[in-house]
Amino acid sequence: MANYPKPESVTRVASLGGGPIGGGWAAHFLARGYEVSAYLHDPAEEPTFRGILETAWISLTELGLAEGASLDRLTVTSDLAKSVDGAQFIQESGPEILPVKRELYRNLGEIVPTDVVIGSSTSGLTMTEIQLDCATPERCVIGHPFNPPYLLPLVEIVGGKKTAADAVAWAGSFYQVAGKAPLIMKKEIPGFVATRLQEALWREALHMVDNDEATPEQIDIALKNGPAPRMVVQGQCMAFHVACGAGGMATNLDQFGPTLKLPWTRLAAPDLTQSLRDKMVDGCNEMADPAGFEKMAEERDRMIVAVLKAVQGGGG
Amino acid sequence: MANYPKPESVTRVASLGGGPIGGGWAAHFLARGYEVSAYLHDPAEEPTFRGILETAWISLTELGLAEGASLDRLTVTSDLAKSVDGAQFIQESGPEILPVKRELYRNLGEIVPTDVVIGSSTSGLTMTEIQLDCATPERCVIGHPFNPPYLLPLVEIVGGKKTAADAVAWAGSFYQVAGKAPLIMKKEIPGFVATRLQEALWREALHMVDNDEATPEQIDIALKNGPAPRMVVQGQCMAFHVACGAGGMATNLDQFGPTLKLPWTRLAAPDLTQSLRDKMVDGCNEMADPAGFEKMAEERDRMIVAVLKAVQGGGG
Numbered sequence: 001m002a003n004y005p006k007p008e009s010v011t012r013v014a015s016l017g018g019g020p021i022g023g024g025w026a027a028h029f030l031a032r033g034y035e036v037s038a039y040l041h042d043p044a045e046e047p048t049f050r051g052i053l054e055t056a057w058i059s060l061t062e063l064g065l066a067e068g069a070s071l072d073r074l075t076v077t078s079d080l081a082k083s084v085d086g087a088q089f090i091q092e093s094g095p096e097i098l099p100v101k102r103e104l105y106r107n108l109g110e111i112v113p114t115d116v117v118i119g120s121s122t123s124g125l126t127m128t129e130i131q132l133d134c135a136t137p138e139r140c141v142i143g144h145p146f147n148p149p150y151l152l153p154l155v156e157i158v159g160g161k162k163t164a165a166d167a168v169a170w171a172g173s174f175y176q177v178a179g180k181a182p183l184i185m186k187k188e189i190p191g192f193v194a195t196r197l198q199e200a201l202w203r204e205a206l207h208m209v210d211n212d213e214a215t216p217e218q219i220d221i222a223l224k225n226g227p228a229p230r231m232v233v234q235g236q237c238m239a240f241h242v243a244c245g246a247g248g249m250a251t252n253l254d255q256f257g258p259t260l261k262l263p264w265t266r267l268a269a270p271d272l273t274q275s276l277r278d279k280m281v282d283g284c285n286e287m288a289d290p291a292g293f294e295k296m297a298e299e300r301d302r303m304i305v306a307v308l309k310a311v312q313g314g315g316g
Numbered sequence: 317m318a319n320y321p322k323p324e325s326v327t328r329v330a331s332l333g334g335g336p337i338g339g340g341w342a343a344h345f346l347a348r349g350y351e352v353s354a355y356l357h358d359p360a361e362e363p364t365f366r367g368i369l370e371t372a373w374i375s376l377t378e379l380g381l382a383e384g385a386s387l388d389r390l391t392v393t394s395d396l397a398k399s400v401d402g403a404q405f406i407q408e409s410g411p412e413i414l415p416v417k418r419e420l421y422r423n424l425g426e427i428v429p430t431d432v433v434i435g436s437s438t439s440g441l442t443m444t445e446i447q448l449d450c451a452t453p454e455r456c457v458i459g460h461p462f463n464p465p466y467l468l469p470l471v472e473i474v475g476g477k478k479t480a481a482d483a484v485a486w487a488g489s490f491y492q493v494a495g496k497a498p499l500i501m502k503k504e505i506p507g508f509v510a511t512r513l514q515e516a517l518w519r520e521a522l523h524m525v526d527n528d529e530a531t532p533e534q535i536d537i538a539l540k541n542g543p544a545p546r547m548v549v550q551g552q553c554m555a556f557h558v559a560c561g562a563g564g565m566a567t568n569l570d571q572f573g574p575t576l577k578l579p580w581t582r583l584a585a586p587d588l589t590q591s592l593r594d595k596m597v598d599g600c601n602e603m604a605d606p607a608g609f610e611k612m613a614e615e616r617d618r619m620i621v622a623v624l625k626a627v628q629g630g631g632g
Binding site: 020055056058059062063146147148151152153154156181183185186187189191193194196197198199200201202203204205206207208209210211212213214215216217218219220221222223224225226227228229230231232233234235236237238240243249265266267268270272273275276279280283284286287297298300301302303304305306307308309310311313 | 336371372374375378379462463464467468469470472497499501502503505507509510512513514515516517518519520521522523524525526527528529530531532533534535536537538539540541542543544545546547548549550551552553554556559565581582583584586588589591592595596599600602603613614616617618619620621622623624625626627629
């Protein structure tokens with residue numbers, strides 16, 4: 001068990017990378033009151049990097065800054081050792097090129113104390129691949145945000161083969177304390193959870209455009225006016241659970257299960273085994289408000305109304 | 317060319333069906349100030365039906381009622397001919413059973429004047445199938461809402477083989493006037509647009525649960541905190557277009573195109589042909605704000621902030 005700092009005691013983080021993700025993370029941590037040391041590969045990136053932070057700061061201010069939060073708590077350097085010096089957590093958002101990542105983690109593995117967790121923003125690589133040449137891989141985890149990272153709360157967390165379980169758990173606690181919505185994954189799979197779901201939808205969208213079944217504009221109209229306002233409020237599992245009334249997900253699967261095999265989308269459906277049915281039904285029942293489905297439907301509607309009003313009001 | 321009424325002149329609609337969809341439609345039309353005649357198959361459904369309307373009315377009032385809108389403008393009957401008498405538009409939300417639908421449209425085809433368009437809420441059937449035994453099929457269209465239909469704006473519109481093009485166009489105009497977001501589809505395909513996209517995502521979610529890669533709760537956490545708050549504001553096409561900066565969708569496809577074939581999701585990707593690339597890029601460019609991507613990114617952020625505040629505020 002590594003001697004990680006208490007997540008609540010972290011005051012200084014390093015954000016590596018000068019692109020929109022690295023910049024977004026730096027802005028997020030600054031807004032939550034942390035001291036942030038940013039590493040840029042090339043000092044010439046600094047004006048663009050500061051531009052990203054200034055843009056993000058407008059939204060972060062509107063959402064509410066933590067006490068003492070300030071852009072003045074940012075330091076910028078192109079000296080990797082200097083950037084990580086004193087940092088109690090490191091968010092790495094370097095280029096999505098495996099040899100570059102491996103070399104970076106080989107370096108970080110030597111210069112960063114072993115009680116500091118390193119989280120990678122990678123969306124396309126796995127930690128097992130990234131940590132291959134790192135001498136201290138046990139504290140290296142994926143901490144994958146969603147773009148824009150200073151606004152969307154999700155962080156998907158998973159370790160590689162050489163990552164210690166306590167590092168994954170620590171990262172989950174830390175991101176929570178730092179104002180994010182952590183999702184600790186059970187398995188290391190390509191694309192993690194949210195991107196896989198989004199990618200399935202995206203591929204279907206491409207098929208539809210390819211077959212002249214819809215234009216890109218129609219895809220977007222459909223999403224914005226159909227599933228999306230509800231999906232902010234209820235994920236797809238709870239949306240179906242509540243839509244089916246008192247019978248919930250069990251009714252959904254028993255009634256609509258056969259239609260899973262219909263040619264809706266090009267994605268082949270899994271067999272609706274008893275095991276899958278139980279996992280879905282039990283999972284939804286665990287999530288459900290014990291007050292019952294009418295209460296949940298009312299709550300859904302109340303929240304959708306708030307979301308629609310926010311969107312219709314133009315965010316003003 | 318049928319002698320349809322001007323969409324703006326419609327004052328009376330019939331809503332057929334006493335379930336959540338029929339009830340939701342009735343509530344929507346009442347909220348927009350229409351007189352509504354509701355048909356229930358069985359008079360015993362009326363208490364439940366009125367309960368659906370009363371629940372919906374709370375949200376509709378909060379969103380803002382049209383002048384003169386009132387639940388008192390509702391009449392309920394179990395006499396089909398009486399329900400459609402005098403209606404200038406008919407929204408049909410009967411059971412999703414093909415023989416039942418066919419019989420219903422055979423009846424409606426005889427008793428409803430030919431200058432009245434009939435829109436079906438069906439999600440699982442096509443109009444070509446439904447209108448088979450209807451003597452006046454040219455004015456029968458799909459008008460598929462998203463649940464809950466009194467809140468989500470989307471209506472997907474498409475005709476069957478025997479539907480006249482002017483009926484489809486009329487339905488698009490009418491739904492627009494009636495406060496909906498109409499999407500007139502180019503082709504009749506199973507699942508229409510939004511449900512196909514949602515279904516692709518849903519099947520991937522089922523695969524993940526089946527393989528113990530995520531729990532239903534994790535699926536929902538990922539969606540609510542990741543793609544959804546952005547998807548309300550930007551559909552997936554514009555989200556990628558704007559995320560790629562000045563290069564837009566072209567950069568997205570040229571840079572990430574190869575990763576389409578990666579094993580992210582179980583849905584096979586289409587070949588990224590020049591034709592598909594052009595359709596995506598041109599479609600996004602047409603949708604894009606000519607003020608440029610920085611303006612669009614700012615606008616996206618401003619709206620996401622409003623959505624997040626609405627959700628965090630608990631809709632209060």
